[in-house]
Amino acid sequence: MTPSFRLLGTRRFLPLFATQFLGAFNDNLFKQAMVLFATYSIFSDPKKEAAFNAVATGLFILPFFLLSALSGQLADAHDKARIIRLVKLAEIAIMLVGGGGLLLGNVPLMLGAILAMGIHSTFFGPIKYALLPQHLEGDEVLGGTGLVEASTYCAILAGTILAGLIDSRATAILVIVIALLGWATARSVPPAPPPGERPHLDLHIIRASIRLVSGTMHIPRLFLAICAISFFWMIGSILIIQFPPLVKNVFTADKQVASLFLAIFSIGVAIGSVLINRLLNGRVSARFAPASILAMAAALLLMGFASHNWSPAPAGELYNLKDFVAHPGAPLAIIALFGISVTGGMFVVPLYAFLTTTVEVDHTARTVAANNIVNSGAMVLGAVIAIGFAALGIPVQDALTSVAVLCLVAAYLAWRLHCACDAHDKSCGDDA
Structure with a gap:
């Protein structure tokens, strides 16, 4: 067993690991179930479906803009374990409302639950990362961060897939049960x-947010790390929006193949999150970050090449999973997608560990909160860029090339961070 996996046998890590896994699973199970229920059972107009999804996404992201500063302050001012238990207690009430919305087909109740889950995630996020350097040794933080990231993507995958396999009544009951389990594991943190x-x-909240971001971003090392992470999430938001039309309109494949893409992407990020810890041997460093994001750009170009040379299904038909896998161009597309996800996990995990280990322990939650505010803005910008691509009629294949260019910016920021902080084993002080 590797040193990072040994953390799963310790009380200082396992309860937090289980709590965040259950939360991510429940979050995505409910969101995906709500989207599928609205799409297939409530609305029959594509425009209304798209509007509903846009409103739901906006409601979930909004609390990160407005409340991250408050959540960071609270996490640094109070016992983080106690806040986790309060947040998880609130999740039970939120899922009672959300489950009721699913059972009754009530859109306002479902959207209200999504907004509340956004608030829940806003307050839990900074604590999740800030607890690691407080409970783990210095050489364990990177491994712990990697396990948290890997399990989060596995939870996203499991929750999203399960939402498509069970009906809304079963989902309504399950999300409440999972919330109760999350509260139980939180009691052991x-x-x-x-x-x-x-x-x-x-x-x-507005003044606190401005003060928090400006007070964090004026430190060069944090500015570079947060900007690099934000570029990654901007790229990620564009890809998440581009993947469904890529599967349906370019690879001419059905929903089963879309689920395969999601599975490969989630598993790949999880593998990259664990692999980078092995490469760095537990040392928090941006050494491999530039190479990782450049490799991600290469994988994006490979995906563009695979999609440009794809032979589509006959008019009016879609490949099912079996036919897609048997297609001669499928191995290249799968390898490219796997490369995108693995290198993405390798890029972002050390940067998150960097945020929590190069500041004073009593400032970690506020640093993560500042990062969340900037990341949220970057994700919204990514969504706007993706919408702009569609409005301009830019093919998905060409959009992937544009995203590869954004990787160059992220690579430059990561290289600057590496040079400033660990290229010559220099200390990352405030003047770095």
């Missing part, structure tokens, strides 16, 4: 009181 002086709470 060891205490994590604030290690330093409690910060003064600024309850003015």
